[in-house]
Amino acid sequence: MKLFSSVHDVPDIKQFVNDALALKANPYAHQSLGKNKTLGLVFMNPSLRTRLSTQKAALNLGMNVMVMNMDKEGWALETQDGVVMNGTTVEHIREAAAVMGMYCDILGLRSFPKLHNREEDYSEDFFNKFVKYCAVPVVSLESATRHPLQSFADLITIHETWTNKGTKPKVVLAWAPHVKALPQAVPNSFAEWMCKAQQDGMIDFTIAQPEGYELAEDFTPGAKIEYDLEEALAGADYVYVKNWSSYKEYGKVLTYPDGWMMNNEKLKITNKAKVMHCLPVRRDLELSSEILDGPNSLVIHEAGNRLWAAQTVLKAMLEKL
Amino acid sequence: MKLFSSVHDVPDIKQFVNDALALKANPYAHQSLGKNKTLGLVFMNPSLRTRLSTQKAALNLGMNVMVMNMDKEGWALETQDGVVMNGTTVEHIREAAAVMGMYCDILGLRSFPKLHNREEDYSEDFFNKFVKYCAVPVVSLESATRHPLQSFADLITIHETWTNKGTKPKVVLAWAPHVKALPQAVPNSFAEWMCKAQQDGMIDFTIAQPEGYELAEDFTPGAKIEYDLEEALAGADYVYVKNWSSYKEYGKVLTYPDGWMMNNEKLKITNKAKVMHCLPVRRDLELSSEILDGPNSLVIHEAGNRLWAAQTVLKAMLEKL
Amino acid sequence: MKLFSSVHDVPDIKQFVNDALALKANPYAHQSLGKNKTLGLVFMNPSLRTRLSTQKAALNLGMNVMVMNMDKEGWALETQDGVVMNGTTVEHIREAAAVMGMYCDILGLRSFPKLHNREEDYSEDFFNKFVKYCAVPVVSLESATRHPLQSFADLITIHETWTNKGTKPKVVLAWAPHVKALPQAVPNSFAEWMCKAQQDGMIDFTIAQPEGYELAEDFTPGAKIEYDLEEALAGADYVYVKNWSSYKEYGKVLTYPDGWMMNNEKLKITNKAKVMHCLPVRRDLELSSEILDGPNSLVIHEAGNRLWAAQTVLKAMLEKL
Incomplete structure (x- = not known):
């Protein structure tokens, strides 16, 4: 699996549910899979359940986890192409996503919609650009239009x-x-x-x-x-x-x-x-x-x-x- | 030990001091105890010493640690029962504590008093409700009336x-x-x-x-x-x-x-x-x-x-x- | 190496580059070096690349990492000596640095210049005091006048x-x-x-x-x-x-x-x-x-x-x- 952003990324949901219940019965059986692998969790918005459950899931699998609250620990990202960046956005998502992909084997991203412009939100522009530029597998931690986990x-x-x-x-x-x-x-x-x-x-x-x-x-x-x-x-x-x-x-x-x-x-x-x-x-x-x-x-x-x-x-x- | 919130939770303080000095002499002797165990540190207020020392203590014991600055990374919690939640509090402590207990084996909680209402602060309502609803052992990281660590x-x-x-x-x-x-x-x-x-x-x-x-x-x-x-x-x-x-x-x-x-x-x-x-x-x-x-x-x-x-x-x- | 704050801390930069390329070829070869060692990363300012790359580097070496966004999770630090601390600074760098040194084997520090007073910034007063009082090796994560990593x-x-x-x-x-x-x-x-x-x-x-x-x-x-x-x-x-x-x-x-x-x-x-x-x-x-x-x-x-x-x-x- 290279992307988890909607039900369409799952070949067989019944099998996926059974996989989950098998992990619930035996949480620590796959720790060699995650050895020396790093999950980066990137939040553009607050999170409680999603952050803690995903962090714990990765730890159960033997992974390392790095949490980045981009809205608080980082800065504003530009998503539009072809604009002169002389305003308030500090870094373009092209660079930010690519760089995070250099340090992480898998990335998770949370990014809420602004609820101002339906077409913009439903295009999933931010999420899709992040996926495109980071070059590693991405888990949606809730995007503008979906919360698949x-x-x-x-x-x-x-x-x-x-x-x-x-x-x-x-x-x-x-x-x-x-x-x-x-x-x-x-x-x-x-x-x-x-x-x-x-x-x-x-x-x-x-x-x-x-x-x-x-x-x-x-x-x-x-x-x-x-x-x-x-x-x-x-x-x-x-x-x-x-x-x-x-x-x-x-x-x-x-x-x-x-x-x-x-x-x-x-x-x-x-x-x-x-x-x-x-x-x-x-x-x-x-x-x-x-x-x-x-x-x-x-x-x-x-x-x-x-x-x-x-x-x-x-x-x-x-x-x- | 299921709760550490005051001196009354310690059966023998002399023995407890001796235990601490034994750990100081031999910090990494008990790492199998903490294997695949997760400590969640929940902060409603800022912390330097408490956060770093408790995080390090858990790492010394082989535990995983997840830090949640609820005041910054999360949202405002409701503590009163029987109120219609149509104001600024986003989640009730009943759910928030219970959920954190699902992902952690032990929880630490810091929550300062507001210093407006003595009875409310000295009832330790927030801390006690957290303990009640999270269903796992809790370490006080400083509550309204005590700082036992x-x-x-x-x-x-x-x-x-x-x-x-x-x-x-x-x-x-x-x-x-x-x-x-x-x-x-x-x-x-x-x-x-x-x-x-x-x-x-x-x-x-x-x-x-x-x-x-x-x-x-x-x-x-x-x-x-x-x-x-x-x-x-x-x-x-x-x-x-x-x-x-x-x-x-x-x-x-x-x-x-x-x-x-x-x-x-x-x-x-x-x-x-x-x-x-x-x-x-x-x-x-x-x-x-x-x-x-x-x-x-x-x-x-x-x-x-x-x-x-x-x-x-x-x-x-x-x-x- | 006890301090990494400028090129002057590196005896032989060619050798250092070769060391880096050897690690790039073989990232996980030295995990026993970092076992039970803790890196504390202290940020007075935001960070993306520096935080994630340094955290990952430490994990590759088998270290534990604790991240402290002092500007957000902590409080304002006093750096001047001889002042009565009755203003907005909550803790003196003498204590804050010394305490962080008690919990960490190595510390990283980011601290930007204020750009108001050249002499103050170029004295590297904040960075140098942190190094002096923390009593453990320090990596600069960017100081007032240098960004050596x-x-x-x-x-x-x-x-x-x-x-x-x-x-x-x-x-x-x-x-x-x-x-x-x-x-x-x-x-x-x-x-x-x-x-x-x-x-x-x-x-x-x-x-x-x-x-x-x-x-x-x-x-x-x-x-x-x-x-x-x-x-x-x-x-x-x-x-x-x-x-x-x-x-x-x-x-x-x-x-x-x-x-x-x-x-x-x-x-x-x-x-x-x-x-x-x-x-x-x-x-x-x-x-x-x-x-x-x-x-x-x-x-x-x-x-x-x-x-x-x-x-x-x-x-x-x-x-x-």
């Missing part, structure tokens, strides 16, 4: 906790309120992975959101789209709660009808659904405390699986170095 | 440098001036450890401070309290210089009579006392340069012992994992 | 790429425009190393700059000084492009005639020169994109050699611990 961990979690084997769980991605305009990266990515899992006969997948909050269609092939949350929740086995800003009216927080916060009352409509969230979660705004502190929550378990998702990806990359 | 290093230093075995040194904690309102964590903790050492027959302990600067009585059982610095210093073998803000008029800098800065003139009253300070120290405000640069200063030696204090605690925790 | 990497790069052995390449340091007032550290250091290489018969060395931008003479013994860029470039084999602020009118950006940006047109005057730059580079202000993206650029290769420069220095220090 999160979605892979989510799929691992669903597969691992679904005991009714032989049947397919109903998985619902449910929009939830928030006070800030958030990227679509997590829901895009979750939708993309779940649509692939649906194609592969692993799950049934429904997305529920208010009018105006529809995700870009490229990410939702085959998903059932609902505008009525209660209808979507009926019979659900997994509810993935997440806020996102509008794709259509790009980056905007639109008005929406009451009743989109997930709580125990709504849980009754489901098939005793397990509730997931990528975290960080705004308690009692996106998701009620009673659910988060109750037996149906998978949020911590799911965060724990970030480690095995990252370790699976890094192992696949180390094997191809 | 510092106090343990101080006790090691006194024990190590006291050559007149068979007698008990007179140890004096001496308040000193400062320009800022500082927490009581270091003096509380030092008092707590010294009172225990006094109980165990290791030292005699006196605290000297101006009126209004008395520490909370819970931390000073058995200590001799003086309001006259010169009287306190008479015959002292160790003088521990430190500023703190008022506990009574909580967090305030009160007026005080002249003469509380420690200097060579005052040293003459003592029994050629060794002078200690936890650092950072404001030169010629808390403590004179002539002392810091002279033969009576133990401040660097004492900072060096932070390493062995941390290594002793981590070793005790690793043995119980 | 960069210059050593530059010399490695020239030696490595000069195929016409038996002859001496003509090396030109060419001033270039910028929008900010930059330190003289990189050009001072490059000049110092190239003047030594010229003395040792390895190269011929010319410096070209507009009137008023002359470097301090201490750094340029034997260099040919030119004020006409085209004259300097005639027959050049290597052109090292770099901006710096005035030494004479200290820290000022002076007016200068047009035509000092390096581009393909000017390259034609040279002997198909290779073009170098320490990075970060302002594209199309200091140096044209056509050069940076073309076959004559050595900038990434040169950045890659930072690793071997650092590893050579650390290895020489480890051998003398």
Whole structure:
């Protein structure tokens, strides 16, 4: 594996989930793979789970890890070509990425969208240029439009906790309120992975959101789209709660009808659904405390699986170095 | 050991000091204990000595270390239950602590008091919630009311440098001036450890401070309290210089009579006392340069012992994992 | 080696270059040297290449590395003696350096000049005090007036790429425009190393700059000084492009005639020169994109050699611990 930026980089997601569970059962079995190999983790934005889980994954594999908070320890990068660099950007991504590639065997990159210009964000210009110029394998630690390590961990979690084997769980991605305009990266990515899992006969997948909050269609092939949350929740086995800003009216927080916060009352409509969230979660705004502190929550378990998702990806990359 | 937050977590402080000195004599003897174990160091506030000494201690034991400056690399945490999180806090400590516990075998946490509300600070709400929700052993890297790794290093230093075995040194904690309102964590903790050492027959302990600067009585059982610095210093073998803000008029800098800065003139009253300070120290405000640069200063030696204090605690925790 | 702050700390630069190339050919051959040894990297200013290459170099040698961004994770340091510390500086460099020396076997320090006071900057007061008080070997990661790891990497790069052995390449340091007032550290250091290489018969060395931008003479013994860029470039084999602020009118950006940006047109005057730059580079202000993206650029290769420069220095220090 040379690139992990979306579900399309994974030849067989079922096999990938099984690889992850094998690593979870035996975390330190592959330390010779990572010996004298260095992972560089480059952050243009803050991170808690992604940084710690990916760092730990690399350590489990015997790698060295160097963390670079480029937004704090470094300086502003230029991405446009053909500009005279007489402004505030200090270094061009062409040089910065190439140089980091000289010191690292694998690089991870986090870079959020600005949410000002849809075309710019959805072109993944920054991420793609970094990949192009660094010349080593790259793991996305969340880019403008996707968060694939999160979605892979989510799929691992669903597969691992679904005991009714032989049947397919109903998985619902449910929009939830928030006070800030958030990227679509997590829901895009979750939708993309779940649509692939649906194609592969692993799950049934429904997305529920208010009018105006529809995700870009490229990410939702085959998903059932609902505008009525209660209808979507009926019979659900997994509810993935997440806020996102509008794709259509790009980056905007639109008005929406009451009743989109997930709580125990709504849980009754489901098939005793397990509730997931990528975290960080705004308690009692996106998701009620009673659910988060109750037996149906998978949020911590799911965060724990970030480690095995990252370790699976890094192992696949180390094997191809 | 599952928790190291105060002297009360240590069954036998004399034995603990001896353990530390054994590690100092043989730092790398226990590297198999830490193999594939990860220490997470979580900072809500800046750190120099604590971060580097604890990181080094873990490396000496063969552990991996991940440092998370939550105030800079992460985001603001909510600690209150039952609030709708529609403000500036991004994640609740319930989730943040639980998630960090998924990636680390032991966690260290630094979290200063706000000095606005005595009850809130002295409840150690933040620290205690972190301990409760992270589900792994926790080392205090300084909390609202205590700095136990510092106090343990101080006790090691006194024990190590006291050559007149068979007698008990007179140890004096001496308040000193400062320009800022500082927490009581270091003096509380030092008092707590010294009172225990006094109980165990290791030292005699006196605290000297101006009126209004008395520490909370819970931390000073058995200590001799003086309001006259010169009287306190008479015959002292160790003088521990430190500023703190008022506990009574909580967090305030009160007026005080002249003469509380420690200097060579005052040293003459003592029994050629060794002078200690936890650092950072404001030169010629808390403590004179002539002392810091002279033969009576133990401040660097004492900072060096932070390493062995941390290594002793981590070793005790690793043995119980 | 106890100190690496300038070319004067290297007994034989030719041998040092050969040592670096031997490490490049065999990076992991000396890991027993670094076992249980800790490198502390202390940054008072941002860093990308220096931090990552030095960290990687230490890891290659089997060392542990602790990174301390003192400007962000720590606090302001006092350097003056004899001042009452009742202002904004929290800790004196005497204590801070001494304490870091207690936890590290080797320290690296980056500290930029303020460009306000020439005498203060050129006294290297901060760097020298750190070296004096920390009591362990110190590697300069760029100080007020020098950046020796960069210059050593530059010399490695020239030696490595000069195929016409038996002859001496003509090396030109060419001033270039910028929008900010930059330190003289990189050009001072490059000049110092190239003047030594010229003395040792390895190269011929010319410096070209507009009137008023002359470097301090201490750094340029034997260099040919030119004020006409085209004259300097005639027959050049290597052109090292770099901006710096005035030494004479200290820290000022002076007016200068047009035509000092390096581009393909000017390259034609040279002997198909290779073009170098320490990075970060302002594209199309200091140096044209056509050069940076073309076959004559050595900038990434040169950045890659930072690793071997650092590893050579650390290895020489480890051998003398």
